[in-house]
Amino acid sequence: MDIKEIQNLIKFVAKSGASEVKLEMDDIKITIRTGSDSDTTIVHQVPATQLQPQPVISAAPVAEAHAPVAAAAAPASEDSKYITIKSPIIGTFYRKPAPDKPLFVEVGQTIGEGDVLCVIEAMKLFNEIESEVSGKIVKILVDDSSPVEFDQPLFLVDPS
Structure with a gap:
């Protein structure tokens, strides 16, 4: 899963109104939480040789991007x-x-x-x-x- 697909998933979840979405695939775990004071997106990539998840991305919510404007x-x-x-x-x-x-x-x-x-x-x-x-x-x-x-x-x- 590349960064564009993750960004599209974040946008989709934000528009859907869901409060939390978890997606687990073979080597990636994604949790997207919305509706709280600090909206967060956490992506974990788990290599086959490693048991502990590694954080790869933590993105800010889309709404905060408009604040500087x-x-x-x-x-x-x-x-x-x-x-x-x-x-x-x-x-x-x-x-x-x-x-x-x-x-x-x-x-x-x-x-x-x-x-x-x-x-x-x-x-x-x-x-x-x-x-x-x-x-x-x-x-x-x-x-x-x-x-x-x-x-x-x-x-x-x-x-x-």
């Missing part, structure tokens, strides 16, 4: 006078067109409508993200070469 959206509500420019796609965020080129924009820089702010690489394609507003860059919310999600805040712009 919610935390990133909180500062945008505090700075309500600023316009938030969000990612239109999932990919990798880059502040430069190439490693040896200068940054597209920096904090404090005035931008116009249509100016390129960054590129997001998705499936080996580099997509230029253009500004839809004019103003001054107040804050850059994402580090260079970081993965970004759809609708994740990237920049705060002061339109005045």
Whole structure:
């Protein structure tokens, strides 16, 4: 059983609503528990020559993976006078067109409508993200070469 099959099993159990599932095969024992304060998945692989199980994987629940995204959206509500420019796609965020080129924009820089702010690489394609507003860059919310999600805040712009 490979890691993809285990991940698919975890997703299936999480969607099914079962509180605990145990799966035992020749060389693997899997226990998936859900519905408690700390959802856990434990996978034991037992080689034929060994009697004691060995832990191979311990995975966090899928719900906790969305917590950082919610935390990133909180500062945008505090700075309500600023316009938030969000990612239109999932990919990798880059502040430069190439490693040896200068940054597209920096904090404090005035931008116009249509100016390129960054590129997001998705499936080996580099997509230029253009500004839809004019103003001054107040804050850059994402580090260079970081993965970004759809609708994740990237920049705060002061339109005045």
